[in-house]
Amino acid sequence: MADFDPIRELDRFASTLLGQRSGMRLMPIDLFREGDHYIVHADLPGIDPGSVDIDVDGQLLTIRAERTVRGREGVTWIAREREGGTFLRQLTLGQGIDTEHITATYSNGVLAVTIPVSERARPRRIPVATDHGADTKVVGQTKTGDVPEDLGERHEVQGGTEMKQ
Template sequence: MADFDPIRELDRFATALLGQRSGMRLMPIDLFREGDHYIVHADLPGIDPGSVDIDVDGQLLTIRAERTVRGREGVAWIAREREGGTFLRQLTLGQGIDTENITANYSNGVLAVTIPVSERARPRRIPVATDQGGDMKVMGHRSGDAAPQDLGERQGDQGAAGGQKSVSA
């Protein structure tokens, strides 16, 4: 048996009663971090890929898509739950995001948006120089070789798509 959602049912009832089918719709998403990228999966079944519009304005990522419902003349509808209209989702990006290299792919009704972490925001080990008998030796690894556990304990929440990071001494 499907879960009963009273808010969704009330919205459906109001839409059917008032005939408002052109309002903004919220698209369900999954957001996760994989390596040096954040990934957004947005459910957009039945959307024409040409109607999908993704833009970045400062630190605001906006995903917009349009679904048009084609009516059939001369049929008696038993149920009609696949609504048309504009679907919208906005995400605030943190400071450590490479907004120039965001990519998107639409496949099987799911829009995948890949948001890379900028090179400056990636964890890295800082080399330590020592002076032993006039020779300078560099200890450590190249930038980008450090694993997160090499940087010490992190505190705080990374947040959605690139929150601030804290490093304790």
Template sequence: MAMFFDPFREMDRVAGQLLDSRQGPRLMPMDLYRDGDHYVLNADLPGIDPGSVDIDVDGQLLTIRAERTPRSQEGVKWLARERNGGTFLRQLNLGAGIDTAAISASYENGVLSVVIPVSEQAKPRKIEVQAGSPAATDVAVET
């Protein structure tokens, strides 16, 4: 008897298990970049109620949680249901040089944007160079 192995079907099965809401939080895709004196994090969270988004900072750990509740419609026959409900979770280690007290967030068109400012101490700065002769010190010499 010949066995047939379809790697794409197997990958789909594994991905389905990883994304199953009953098995724990889902990962949210995100972009992170630095723009001048702050970092910008954009996370895709389509269909999320903004009231369900929870952002915490504990020391240098930033945690983003969101919940998508499935629509329950009685008496319908689903032909396709790929947008299941569940919890989304992302954690980032911010490291030193971040002003955690000034982090802000907004949600628009299914994208959560978190602005993470760099602290004043971590910003690049110029050191002024003094021109001229060094200050002379008077030295008294006794003979």
């Protein structure tokens, strides 16, 4: 027999009291940046890929999926934690996202949504020139997005950039 987990049982009890079992369910996600793309991995085991709906409205990305539970007649349930229902997750996309080229794949119960950074928002090198009479000479390059140490570090956060001192 499995060990009793009071935290899990309390969470289950609170969810029942608050009515979350009959409404939308939250899907756990991982969100990370890899090169010029943000990637969302959403756990959706047992979901029919045809029930997954992903849409972008302005800067709001919505992922919705449906799990239907097939009832079994004549069985006595000992545990039934894999409930059916609608799973929903919404992410606010910051400026500089290429919403026209978002893609998604579903494999082994994990939905992967790839969100590209727009070309305009990608870091690029800007030549630094000096003007010596008629000649212009490039003396170095700087990369946009670089921040001098005395201004702090840049950290990406949902919906924008936070400067950390």
